[in-house]
Amino acid sequence: MKNIEDVLQGIDGALDESVARLFELLRYPSVGTDPAYHGACRDAAAWLKRLLAEMGFKARLDKTTGQPVVVAEYAPKGLPSHAPRILFYGHYDVQPPDPLDLWESPPFEPQLRKGTDGEERIFARGAVDDKGQLMTFLEASRAWIKAKGGLPFHLTVLLEGDEEGDSTHLDRYVAENRAKLKSDVVFICDTGMWDAKTPAIITRLRGCIAEEIVISGPSKDLHSGYYGGAARNPIRVLTKILGELHDGNGKVTLPGFYDGVDPVPASTRRQWKSLNFPAKKYLKGVGLSIPAGEKGYAVYEQIWSRPTAEINGIYSGYTGAGSKTVLPAEAMAKLTFRLVGRQTPAQIRKGLRQFVKARLPADCKVRYKSEGGDSMAVTVAETSPWVRLAQNALKQEWGRAPVLMAEGASIPVVGTFKSLLKVDSLLIGFGREDDGAHSPNEKYDVTSFRKGIRSWARIIAGLADQQERPKS
Structure with a gap:
C-alpha cells in the first residue's frame, strides 16, 4: 500500500479548517423542495463551485429543469492509460427543518456541542444528509492533492439540489450528458455505519x-x-x-x-444472519417492541429485501x-x-x-x-473489485472489516447511473443511527467526519496502488 502518512497527518492537522468549511456550507438553507429557499440552493451550488475551483478542479454550474448541478472535473496529466475514471455524486439540498420548535439550536446555524460521552457533534440541518458526508470525500481529495500533487485517477464531481424532492430533474440531466459523465464506477457517501465502530458497504437498495x-x-x-x-x-x-x-x-x-x-441468495442470507441484527434495540429506539412486517421474515429481511x-x-x-x-x-x-x-x-x-x-x-x-422520482431496486455484487478495494481500505482505518449489508431506503440516482451510464455505485457512508436525518436536531459526529475523510483517503490510496502495479 502506498505510503499515505503525509495525507493522513494533513487531514488531522487541518480538521478544524475542514469543519469550518462544512459550517459554511451548512449555513445555506438549501431546501430544494420549497420555492422560498431556491435562492439559497443556487447560493450553495455557487459556493461548492468556488470550493472545487480553488482545489484545482475545472468547475461549472449546469442548469437543469430543477436546481442547478455542480459539475467539476479533475484530469491529472501523466496518468497511465488504465487509470480509472471516477464519478463522485452527492447532494447539497436538504429536508425542510420543520418542526422548528423541536430544535435545540437554529437548524441553519451549525453548532459544535460535546455530549456526556465526551464526543463532539455537529448539529444542523444537512449535517449528515448529505453535506457532511459529501464533504468527507472533497476534504480527502483536498488533502491528497496537497500532499501528493494530484489525484491518481480522472475524477468528475456531480452535486445536485433535487435529491430530497423530484429526482427526475437529475435523471434528465444524466440522460442528456451521458458522454460527459462516462465513468468506471460511482462513489456515493450518503449512507451509514453498521454501528459506531464498524463501517459498512451497502450492496442493496430498495x-x-x-x-x-x-x-x-x-x-x-x-x-x-x-x-x-x-x-x-x-x-x-x-x-x-x-x-x-x-x-x-x-x-x-x-x-x-x-x-x-426474487429470493435472496443463500450465501447472502447466511451473511446477514451472522450479523446478529439487534431487532429489539432497533425497534426500542423508536418506542416500539413488536415487528409489524410480513410474518416469516426477520426484521432485517423486512427492511432490506422485502x-x-x-x-x-x-x-x-x-x-x-x-x-x-x-x-x-x-x-x-x-x-x-x-x-x-x-x-x-x-x-x-x-x-x-x-x-x-x-x-x-x-x-x-x-x-x-x-410524485416523481421513481427508482428501481439496485444490487451490487459483493465480489465487485470496487467493493474489495473499499473493504481493505476501511479495515485499515477502522481496525475491523466493514459489514456488507442492504439498506431499506432508496437512492434513486443509483438506479439512474446503473441504467443510463451502465456503472455500479460504491455506497459508503459514515452516518450513525442516532444522527436524526430528516428529523429535528440532525447531527454528525466529528469522529464520523474525521474518519470518513481518512477512509476516503485510504480508498484513494488503494486506487493509487493499483496504478503503480504493472498490468497483468
Whole structure:
C-alpha cells in the first residue's frame, strides 16, 4: 500500500479548517423542495463551485429543469492509460427543518456541542444528509492533492439540489450528458455505519415510488346531520381501501405485487444472519417492541429485501380546533411503495389501480398523482473489485472489516447511473443511527467526519496502488 502518512497527518492537522468549511456550507438553507429557499440552493451550488475551483478542479454550474448541478472535473496529466475514471455524486439540498420548535439550536446555524460521552457533534440541518458526508470525500481529495500533487485517477464531481424532492430533474440531466459523465464506477457517501465502530458497504437498495390517491364523492361538503347515513363519505371509502392493502400476515394484496421478487441468495442470507441484527434495540429506539412486517421474515429481511406498501399521510374534511359536522367531498392519501428485485414502478401502479377500481363504489371517482422520482431496486455484487478495494481500505482505518449489508431506503440516482451510464455505485457512508436525518436536531459526529475523510483517503490510496502495479 502506498505510503499515505503525509495525507493522513494533513487531514488531522487541518480538521478544524475542514469543519469550518462544512459550517459554511451548512449555513445555506438549501431546501430544494420549497420555492422560498431556491435562492439559497443556487447560493450553495455557487459556493461548492468556488470550493472545487480553488482545489484545482475545472468547475461549472449546469442548469437543469430543477436546481442547478455542480459539475467539476479533475484530469491529472501523466496518468497511465488504465487509470480509472471516477464519478463522485452527492447532494447539497436538504429536508425542510420543520418542526422548528423541536430544535435545540437554529437548524441553519451549525453548532459544535460535546455530549456526556465526551464526543463532539455537529448539529444542523444537512449535517449528515448529505453535506457532511459529501464533504468527507472533497476534504480527502483536498488533502491528497496537497500532499501528493494530484489525484491518481480522472475524477468528475456531480452535486445536485433535487435529491430530497423530484429526482427526475437529475435523471434528465444524466440522460442528456451521458458522454460527459462516462465513468468506471460511482462513489456515493450518503449512507451509514453498521454501528459506531464498524463501517459498512451497502450492496442493496430498495426502489421507491410515491402515489397520491384522491377519492371524491358528493359534489360539495355536506352537513352530517342532513346527509349523514344517506350520502357516501369519501373518508370511509378511502380508509376501507387502505385497510385492505395488507392481509393478516402483513403481505401486500395488490394484484401482481410480488411478481419479480426474487429470493435472496443463500450465501447472502447466511451473511446477514451472522450479523446478529439487534431487532429489539432497533425497534426500542423508536418506542416500539413488536415487528409489524410480513410474518416469516426477520426484521432485517423486512427492511432490506422485502417490498412494502406504506401510508404516509391522510387528509380530508375538517382538521381544525373544535368540531365541524361535515361530510367531506374528497379524501386524500399519500402512499409509497418500496421495491425489490425486478419489480417495476409500472407494475406497482397497474396493481394499485386495479385494486382501487375493484373497491370503488359506483357513485365515487378516483384520481391519482405520481410524485416523481421513481427508482428501481439496485444490487451490487459483493465480489465487485470496487467493493474489495473499499473493504481493505476501511479495515485499515477502522481496525475491523466493514459489514456488507442492504439498506431499506432508496437512492434513486443509483438506479439512474446503473441504467443510463451502465456503472455500479460504491455506497459508503459514515452516518450513525442516532444522527436524526430528516428529523429535528440532525447531527454528525466529528469522529464520523474525521474518519470518513481518512477512509476516503485510504480508498484513494488503494486506487493509487493499483496504478503503480504493472498490468497483468
